[in-house]
Amino acid sequence: MSKILPLALALFCTIGMNPVEASELSAKPIVIAHRGASGYRPEHTRSSYQLAIEQGADFIEPDLVMTKDGVLIARHENEVSGTTDVADRPEFNDRYATKVIDGETFTGWFTEDFTLAELKTLRAKERRPALRFDTPQFDGTDEILTFQEVITIAQKGSQTAGRTIGVYPELKHPHYHETLGFDMVSALLADLEKADWSKRNDPVFVQCFWPAPLQEVKRRSTLKTVFLTTRWQPDQALMATYKLNYWPDLASSAGFAEVASWADGLGPSVDLLIVENPDGLAPSAFLHNAQTHGLLLHPWGINVEPELIPAPFAARADIAKGWNGIARDQAIKWYKTVFDLGVNGMFTDYPDMSASALRTEP
Numbered sequence: 001m002s003k004i005l006p007l008a009l010a011l012f013c014t015i016g017m018n019p020v021e022a023s024e025l026s027a028k029p030i031v032i033a034h035r036g037a038s039g040y041r042p043e044h045t046r047s048s049y050q051l052a053i054e055q056g057a058d059f060i061e062p063d064l065v066m067t068k069d070g071v072l073i074a075r076h077e078n079e080v081s082g083t084t085d086v087a088d089r090p091e092f093n094d095r096y097a098t099k100v101i102d103g104e105t106f107t108g109w110f111t112e113d114f115t116l117a118e119l120k121t122l123r124a125k126e127r128r129p130a131l132r133f134d135t136p137q138f139d140g141t142d143e144i145l146t147f148q149e150v151i152t153i154a155q156k157g158s159q160t161a162g163r164t165i166g167v168y169p170e171l172k173h174p175h176y177h178e179t180l181g182f183d184m185v186s187a188l189l190a191d192l193e194k195a196d197w198s199k200r201n202d203p204v205f206v207q208c209f210w211p212a213p214l215q216e217v218k219r220r221s222t223l224k225t226v227f228l229t230t231r232w233q234p235d236q237a238l239m240a241t242y243k244l245n246y247w248p249d250l251a252s253s254a255g256f257a258e259v260a261s262w263a264d265g266l267g268p269s270v271d272l273l274i275v276e277n278p279d280g281l282a283p284s285a286f287l288h289n290a291q292t293h294g295l296l297l298h299p300w301g302i303n304v305e306p307e308l309i310p311a312p313f314a315a316r317a318d319i320a321k322g323w324n325g326i327a328r329d330q331a332i333k334w335y336k337t338v339f340d341l342g343v344n345g346m347f348t349d350y351p352d353m354s355a356s357a358l359r360t361e362p
């Protein structure tokens, strides 16, 4: 990793500083608890968020979808059979449905068909019981949280921990929700306003895989925005379904400049930042372009299970063998590898590993 650090630092020192303040770029990288400490507790639950705060997270992340009565709740999918006990609740059999969401077909139980009061009767469960075999012991304990409740956990957690814990909400399926008559951006801004966390310097980043909601957040507030990126982008049919005519071109420098006009940062899957060459791992052109345009970088997908580490890194023995209590130091080494790229933070299911990597000397 010694090859990556000098290059990252060199880029870091020469980048343009617009629109993100230089102080924000040079600040200590942040640990973003991805769905809470979701490597240890069922995701998006109070237990998961509280453990994340105890483990040293700076931000807690809720993915957001909507209830029938228009409340933002913390779930990764609007179809909740994978993360709740809804399939074992006969009183909700009549809600079983098949729907097309962002071009993909799903069958199950959908949050937009339930009121908040109904959803509050469900209990959360571990999404990956085979992989995270310690976590199912916590199944059946936690309820589904509203976004407002997640903000309160962060605000109260800040008081208890004696340091600022922020929120990092992600708007899931905003255009699909729009077709149902929901305005997620307005709901998000209203919740943040209610919590008095709607100003530029409040500890909030709004993230989305879709540009339009972030552009709207920028028009209507001074909140910080982060555009999530993968190698995926909607095909023409999906663009037409949602009447969209703009998608940024992140293969070109001009595309990054455009994104910097409505986003403060990028949230790339970590594989976009690193290339593997014969000498080892090196920063990618994507990383260079983002830093050149002054965009914060908060990658995701930094976990410890070999199954969840993106190819080609999972094939590297020194990284992939570092979990299940065998070699925690190897797992932390992977986290450090990512920080050494010069990123401004990372999303992780294991905030403790991330915090340890930040404390570890080179």
Ligand code: G3P
Residues within 6 Å of the ligand: 034, 063, 076, 170, 207, 228, 267, 300, 347
């Ligand atoms: O929000 C960052 C990362 O969480 C994006 O992926 O699918 O886990 O929401 P996902």
Ligand code: CA
Residues within 6 Å of the ligand: 061, 062, 063, 170
């Ligand atoms: Ca997310």
